[in-house]
Amino acid sequence: MVHRYHICIAALLCALLGLLVLPPAGALSSAPPYQTCSNVILNGGFETSGNWTLGPGPLPPMYVNSPVYSGSWAMQTGSPGPTNALANSWIYQRITIPNNAVSADLNFWTWLTSAPNAGTDVQQALLLIPGSNNLNQPFQVLWSTQTNAPAWQKISASLINQKGRTLDLYFNVFNDGAGGNTSMVLDNVTLTICQPSSTPTVLPSVTPWPTPVPTSLPSATPFPTPLPVSSVTASPIPSTTAFPTPAGSATPLPPNCVDIIGNGGFEWDGDWAFGWDPLLPFYNNNAAFVHSGARSMAQGAINQSPVTTPAFSSIRQNIVVPPDAFSANITFWYYPISNAAAGGFNRQELILLDPLAFDETVAVLWRVTENSQSWQTQTYDLSQYRGRTLSVYFNARNAGDGTWTGMYLDDVSVVVCDSAVAVQLPAVIPPIATPAPDSGIDSLQPGQPNDVATTGATVISVSPVPSSEGSPSTAPTASSNTGSDEPRRERQPLSFSDLSPAAVLGLVSFLVILVVVGIVLLRRRKEGEEHASQSTPIDGTPDG
Missing domain, CATH: 2.60.120.260 (Galactose-binding domain-like)
Incomplete structure (x- = not known):
């Protein structure tokens, strides 16, 4: 006869087996998908003279080798020196936020200068409808300030409210031509977009790059002359809330x-x-x-x-x-x-x-x-x-x-x-x-300060440059800056449907064994009751 303690030991062993093959606690209750993330900004460290459109005018943007946040070059807009003029000094790059994006995070580093009597000068990041080129009527104002902060600061903004759209990302400095000057040096621009991914990919570990060491010399040596760009004529758009379809566009795209x-x-x-x-x-x-x-x-x-x-x-x-x-x-x-x-x-x-x-x-x-x-x-x-x-x-x-x-x-x-x-x-x-x-x-x-209503809500954060004490003195190369085009894959908690076959088999086996053990226990109990009802007298003689 199988004793009850044997059955209990078997049940305990089955439970331990189930714990070995099941996922950690919380994996069955959480259901975010895998995500694939990548930076969609090209040449965000300005290490080459491509990918950005530079505006013309009396205060044209220029590549500078000081100050830089990392690498060898950065982008200067506005007027840091004695020259002043009524002008916008801008650069832009076209971006697309996919319909299925779960996050779209813009980050860039700024070195800001502005004289005390700068008047209506402004430093800003804007989203414009492609082709509008009208800085006075942006589709969305991401960030706008008049700040004198000659030290590297990180600016962050979420663009997830623009998913499904293609827009022009502008960085601009407006000088009103009177009083003091205003400028901005820009570096390490990234737009990291994360999208759901059906299957995870395990990537090898990567040794992090040393923390870049900001430089603070105010001189601005011009980059080798960028290739000429066409002049842009500003033209007003009828509305800042609608997202028009350009003339001649193709049949509307399917969802997603x-x-x-x-x-x-x-x-x-x-x-x-x-x-x-x-x-x-x-x-x-x-x-x-x-x-x-x-x-x-x-x-x-x-x-x-x-x-x-x-x-x-x-x-x-x-x-x-x-x-x-x-x-x-x-x-x-x-x-x-x-x-x-x-x-x-x-x-x-x-x-x-x-x-x-x-x-x-x-x-x-x-x-x-x-x-x-x-x-x-x-x-x-x-x-x-x-x-x-x-x-x-x-x-x-x-x-x-x-x-x-x-x-x-x-x-x-x-x-x-x-x-x-x-x-x-x-x-x-x-x-x-x-x-x-x-x-x-x-x-x-190869506009003026705006006071129009912005479209959508944007989360903005400003971070000062981290301390460089104790960090190596060698800055990363252009290929290793934060504008890398390599995708980053992030592992998120699994849902039940994402369990491996081994985990599912273990769970099913555990449940089946519990049912069998329960049946055996009930049967033994029934047999014991039947035996008690048919027991012999204490003296060993049959009931007669």
Whole structure:
């Protein structure tokens, strides 16, 4: 007969087995998903002269090597010296907050100077509707101050209220031209966006970089002259609360999708960097060569005149493909013109470049020599480039042999969707594994204080620079600053549905064994009661 203490020991062993295979306490009651986080700001440490659009004017922004928070360079706006003028001094970069973002945290470091009699001068961070360029009517004022604080301070703001939108992130200093001057030095700009991720990825541990040591010398040695930028004409927008759709925009996107290309319809002057070559691209407003909206982009020998000098005619724009995107697809419309034979150096093409690796060719997605003189479309899958920073490079190349090749380009989009949306795509031609053009990619041509109502609530925090005592004296290199493009994955508590098969098996086994033990105990109890009712007398004689 099995004794009850044997059953208790078995139950105890089963309970211990269940504790070994079950997750820690609290894992079943918490349900946040895994998250994938990445910084979407390009060149936030200003270590190169790209990715930011610098405004013109009497007080233009400039790259400086002192003061810097980390690395070798920072960005100065406004006027720290004796020169004063009525002017805005601004830089901007286009950003996109995905629909499924769970957080979007902007951080940047500032070194602020402002004279006591600075009048209406102001230092500020703004969000503008793409293409509006109107600093007097921003979409949202993130931060605005007039402060004299010649020491590094960290400014933080949450942009989660703008998810699903593409906006221009402006940093601006306004000087009223009278009294004292106002300036701002900017460094280590990051916008960290976290999105749900269905599967966790275990990354190797990374040794943290030494704490950067701020420098405080006031001199400002100019960065090698940045490439010229087009002037911007400010124009008012009808409302600061509505988010208008630019003319010529494509069909509305599905839920949980966002177009991360800026100005894909070329309806305003901005977002695209032009190659500096004899056949300069230009914005075309001839309706006969526009696919939708009011304008398109003209590239190459669109006037059908013989070209006797080898020439590129290129535009490009940098993008970051989210690391956990379910799908990412580039679509564009083109109107090809050429009298050259196919297969030579006269061609229309789309190439992906790596701006973080000296424009190394990533893939030649499309390369043709066509003369249909009608609008055609192409779509390519970019999902294999998740987590990468890419330059989308369109080019119309002429070999200089007396023929002519060109194209009009319109309605460019890079639509990124999360896992809640499945996008059906046409067949995609795989990238051509060929190098970049033989002679290389051509070189690039690279308001007042506001009192309008802001849109949405923004959380702002200001942090002084941490003490540098005891920290190494060597600052991180450009590749190691906080603007790294490497994604960061954060492990969150599991929900029940995320348990491993072993944990589920252990839980089920534990419950089954408890049920069996309970049945055995009940049966033994019943047998004991039956035995007691049929017991013999004490003297050992049967009842008679």
